[in-house]
Amino acid sequence: MHVTFLIYSLNRGGAERATVNLANHFNTLGWEVSILTIRNDAEPAYAIADGVTVHPIGLHASASSPISGLFNNIKRIRAVRGFIKQNKVEALLGMSSSANVLVGLCCLGSRTVAVGSERSHPENKVITPIWSVSRKYGYSLLDLLICLTNETNAWLNNATNAKNIVTIPNGVELPLAMSSPTVPFGFRSSDRQYLVSVGRLIDTKCIDQAIRVFSNLAEKHAQWDLIILGDGPEKDSLNELVAELGLSNRVHLVGGVGNLHDWYTHSDLFVSTSIHEGFPNGLLEAMAYGLPAVAYDCQTGPRDLIINGENGFLVPNHDIQQLEHRLDDLMSSETQRQQFAVRAKECGTTFSMASVANRWAEQLQQTVNGVR
Numbered sequence: 001m002h003v004t005f006l007i008y009s010l011n012r013g014g015a016e017r018a019t020v021n022l023a024n025h026f027n028t029l030g031w032e033v034s035i036l037t038i039r040n041d042a043e044p045a046y047a048i049a050d051g052v053t054v055h056p057i058g059l060h061a062s063a064s065s066p067i068s069g070l071f072n073n074i075k076r077i078r079a080v081r082g083f084i085k086q087n088k089v090e091a092l093l094g095m096s097s098s099a100n101v102l103v104g105l106c107c108l109g110s111r112t113v114a115v116g117s118e119r120s121h122p123e124n125k126v127i128t129p130i131w132s133v134s135r136k137y138g139y140s141l142l143d144l145l146i147c148l149t150n151e152t153n154a155w156l157n158n159a160t161n162a163k164n165i166v167t168i169p170n171g172v173e174l175p176l177a178m179s180s181p182t183v184p185f186g187f188r189s190s191d192r193q194y195l196v197s198v199g200r201l202i203d204t205k206c207i208d209q210a211i212r213v214f215s216n217l218a219e220k221h222a223q224w225d226l227i228i229l230g231d232g233p234e235k236d237s238l239n240e241l242v243a244e245l246g247l248s249n250r251v252h253l254v255g256g257v258g259n260l261h262d263w264y265t266h267s268d269l270f271v272s273t274s275i276h277e278g279f280p281n282g283l284l285e286a287m288a289y290g291l292p293a294v295a296y297d298c299q300t301g302p303r304d305l306i307i308n309g310e311n312g313f314l315v316p317n318h319d320i321q322q323l324e325h326r327l328d329d330l331m332s333s334e335t336q337r338q339q340f341a342v343r344a345k346e347c348g349t350t351f352s353m354a355s356v357a358n359r360w361a362e363q364l365q366q367t368v369n370g371v372r
Contacts, residue, residue, distance in 0.1 A: 002091075003032070003034075003092075004033075005035045006080060007099060008039060008098075010048075011039075012046075013200070014119060019095050021046075022357055022360060025361075026357065026360075027049045027051045034053045034089075035052065035054045036055050036056075036080060039056065040057075043180075045258070047178065057079045059075050077105050080102065081106050084107070097127070098131070099116075100117065101134050103115065103116060104139065104142050105138065107143075114143050116142045117145070117147075118148065120276075120277075121277070136159065136160050140163065143371055144166065144363060146167075147165060147167055147168075148168070148170060148300070148301075149279060151300045166363055168360060169351055170351065171353035171354075172285050172347070172348060173354070174261075176260050176285060179259075182259045185263055185266045191223060192225060193269075195268070195327070196226075196227045196286070197210050197271050198228075198282035199229075201228075202234060205274045206273040206274065207234065207273060209318075209323065211228075217324060218247060220328070226250065226251045227263070228251070229257055229260070230255070231255050238253060239253055269293075270293040272295035272302060274296060275317050277299075279300070287306075287311065287312070287344040288347045288348030291341065292312050292336075292340030293311070293312035294326045295313075295314060297317065298317055310340070310343050312344065
C-alpha cells in the first residue's frame with residue numbers, strides 16, 4: 001500500500017515525531033511511504049528510515065488576509081492532488097487540524113482515501129471562526145479520523161461532522177532514536193539526583209511553576225538538581241527566574257536535545273506541569289524508561305499514562321502546593337521511586353510503537369478496502 005503523510009514541517013515537535021515513527025514502521029511492513037511537508041525544511045529533526053521519501057512542496061507563505069490565505073491553500077491543494085494522482089497514493093494522512101481539512105479537499109473526486117489525525121485536544125486551541133467552520137464541515141470529507149484519547153473522540157463527535165473517529169494513542173520505541181543536536185549528559189555524579197522536565201518552553205507548559213516548586217524544595221533536597229530539556233519563547237524569562245531565585249547551579253535549562261535516551265537513563269524523576277496536552281510524548285518516554293512521574297491532571301493525556309499512586313502521581317491543574325507535596329514524597333523516598341519505576345516501565349509495552357502502529361495499519365487497511 002502507498003501511504004503519504006501531509007504535515008506542515010518536520011521540525012522538532014510531537015506531531016512531527018509521531019509522523020516519523022509511523023512512517024518508519026509502515027516502511028517495515030513493505031509499504032511505500034512518503035511525507036509531504038508544506039515547508040521546505042532543510043533537514044528533518046528525527047531520523048527517517050531508508051525507503052521513506054520526503055517531498056517538501058515549499059508553499060508555506062503566510063496569509064496577509066483571508067483572500068490570500070484562500071489562494072495559498074488552493075496552491076497547496078493543487079500541488080498535493082498532483083502528487084497523489086501521479087504516485088497513485090492509496091491513503092493521504094493529515095497530521096494536524098489544518099492538514100486534515102486540506103486532506104479532505106485534496107482527496108475529493110480521487111481514489112485516495114482521506115485520513116485525518118488529531119494530534120492534540122482541539123478544545124484547548126483558539127482558532128479563527130473561519131477555521132472553526134472549515135474544521136467542522138471539512139472533517140465530513142474524511143474517510144477516517146484518528147485521535148489520541150477518548151475525551152478528544154467525544155469532543156470531535158460533538159463539535160465536528162466527522163463520521164468515523166477512532167482512538168489510538170501515541171507510541172514509543174526504545175531505545176529512542178538519536179537525532180541532532182546530540183548534547184552529552186554533563187551532570188554525572190554519584191551523589192547527585194536529577195528531576196527532569198521535557199517539552200517546548202511555552203506558557204501552557206508552565207515550566208515556571210516547576211522551577212518555583214523546586215526552589216521551595218531545594219534546601220531540603222540538597223542532592224537534587226532540576227534539568228529542563230526543550231526550547232521555546234519562554235527560555236529567556238525562565239533563565240531570569242532561575243537567576244532571581246538563586247538557583248543557577250541547581251536548575252539547568254539545557255535546550256533541545258536529540259539524544260533523550262542519555263538524559264532519561266541518567267535521571268531519577270520526571271515532572272510535567274503542562275496544563276494542556278494531547279497525549280504527551282515526553283511523559284510517555286520518561287515512564288517507559290522507568291522514571292516515576294508527577295504531572296498535572298490536565299484534560300487529556302497524563303491520566304492515560306499515570307495510575308495515581310502506582311507509577312506516579314496526578315495533581316490537579318495549577319495546584320502548586322499539591323505538586324510540591326508529591327514531588328517531596330518521591331524525592332524523599334528511593335524505595336517508593338523504585339516501586340513506581342517498575343510499574344512506569346510497563347508503559348513501554350502497553351504503548352509500544354509496534355502495537356500502536358499496527359493498530360493504525362489495521363484501520364488504514366480496513367478503510368482503504370471499504371472505500372474500494
